[in-house]
Amino acid sequence: MSSQLALEKVAVRYGSFTAVSGVSLSLEAGEIGCLLGPSGCGKTTLLRAIAGFEPVSEGHINLRGHTISQPGGLLPPEQRRVGMVFQDFALFPHLSVRRNIGFGLSALGAGERQARVQEMLELVALADYADAYPHELSGGQQQRVALARALAPAPEILLLDEPFSSLDSELREQLAGEVRELLKRNGVTAILVTHDQHEAFAMADRIALLRSGRVAQLDTPYNLYHNPASEFVAEFIGQGNIVSVTVNEAGELNDGLGRLDMGHRHWRAGEQLRLLVRPDDIEFDELSQLSLAVCGKSFRGAHYLYDLQLPDGQHAPCLAPSHVDVAVGGHLPVRFNLQHVVVFDAAENAAT
Numbered sequence: 421m422s423s424q425l426a427l428e429k430v431a432v433r434y435g436s437f438t439a440v441s442g443v444s445l446s447l448e449a450g451e452i453g454c455l456l457g458p459s460g461c462g463k464t465t466l467l468r469a470i471a472g473f474e475p476v477s478e479g480h481i482n483l484r485g486h487t488i489s490q491p492g493g494l495l496p497p498e499q500r501r502v503g504m505v506f507q508d509f510a511l512f513p514h515l516s517v518r519r520n521i522g523f524g525l526s527a528l529g530a531g532e533r534q535a536r537v538q539e540m541l542e543l544v545a546l547a548d549y550a551d552a553y554p555h556e557l558s559g560g561q562q563q564r565v566a567l568a569r570a571l572a573p574a575p576e577i578l579l580l581d582e583p584f585s586s587l588d589s590e591l592r593e594q595l596a597g598e599v600r601e602l603l604k605r606n607g608v609t610a611i612l613v614t615h616d617q618h619e620a621f622a623m624a625d626r627i628a629l630l631r632s633g634r635v636a637q638l639d640t641p642y643n644l645y646h647n648p649a650s651e652f653v654a655e656f657i658g659q660g661n662i663v664s665v666t667v668n669e670a671g672e673l674n675d676g677l678g679r680l681d682m683g684h685r686h687w688r689a690g691e692q693l694r695l696l697v698r699p700d701d702i703e704f705d706e707l708s709q710l711s712l713a714v715c716g717k718s719f720r721g722a723h724y725l726y727d728l729q730l731p732d733g734q735h736a737p738c739l740a741p742s743h744v745d746v747a748v749g750g751h752l753p754v755r756f757n758l759q760h761v762v763v764f765d766a767a768e769n770a771a772t
């Protein structure tokens with residue numbers, strides 16, 4: 421079975437500048453993918469290439485087995501069965517919700533169009549707002565109109581360009597989860613662009629983390645977090661500090677930080693490693709011999725996120741229950757819990 425969408429070694433250039441290169445990824449029907457990465461890494465460029473707004477200079481893009489982009493050959497955007505939801509939703513302010521949703525359906529007869537609009541209104545739970553105008557709706561409702569409008573012509577793939585960025589940050593993750601449910605229920609294949617990993621995690625089945633126009637890792641949200649392929653991925657995804665340690669033959673780390681228990685690894689005495697220490701790898705333990713200086717703390721509701729200083733001056737984060745309230749400058753007794761810690765070879769900068 422061929423993929424719904426397949427990119428094969430795609431490169432996009434702006435003049436002599438290569439914005440994206442060597443990007444291969446595919447999505448099965450009904451799968452939700454995400455292009456994630458820092459500003460300027462090429463996310464929008466790739467989305468525009470899939471939509472047909474940018475030509476590819478190398479490689480090709482296939483949609484349901486048909487090549488829609490290759491060097492020198494580009495199926496125009498209006499002939500691709502691609503739906504788009506833009507950052508600002510791009511609704512027509514002078515048209516009602518009903519007419520916004522029906523806008524791309526001019527090829528249908530009046531009866532069919534009306535039925536399809538009604539179906540879309542129900543899909544996004546806005547049937548009661550059919551005659552309202554965009555300015556009368558909340559941000560989340562406007563986004564659902566944009567989604568309904570993009571889905572109305574039954575595209576083969578839906579492209580979402582930072583679809584939550586104009587919404588209140590409190591709402592974003594919740595909406596990302598809701599949109600995911602809606603797309604999943606309807607078997608829609610989609611690609612989301614975002615620089616926010618929480619949105620990516622809440623919405624995507626698989627994420628391509630981009631760095632300087634290349635895929636740094638293409639993986640599930642779980643693996644990106646727990647098995648990052650490089651320090652770049654580790655540092656981009658989630659909180660954590662990279663800490664350099666020396667390990668002895670027994671797997672013990674310097675300064676009494678604990679013991680590595682990674683079964684398959686045989687440590688060499690004196691070996692230098694770099695650990696990705698996440699806030700939940702260090703636990704408050706009032707009986708511990710190891711007390712670390714508190715350099716900073718921030719309140720997170722049920723927890724404090726502490727910034728701790730290790731004996732050799734490096735920093736590490738610790739998430740402790742918020743009743744454990746130690747002032748900056750004080751000391752927090754902790755235990756390293758290294759069962760799941762990610763280990764990088766100091767020399768290779770790649771996870772082992």
Ligand SMILES: Nc1ncnc2c1ncn2[C@@H]1O[C@H](COP(=O)(O)OP(=O)(O)OP(=O)(O)O)[C@@H](O)[C@H]1O
Nearest residue numbers: 434437439457458459460461462463464465466615
């Ligand atoms: N039309 C253009 N002409 C020349 N260079 C461009 C053009 N559009 C984008 N670029 C460059 O290509 C690179 C990738 O840009 P792109 O907009 O795809 O990144 P992005 O990951 O979407 O960033 P952001 O999150 O800031 O939107 C950047 O270095 C950018 O400056």
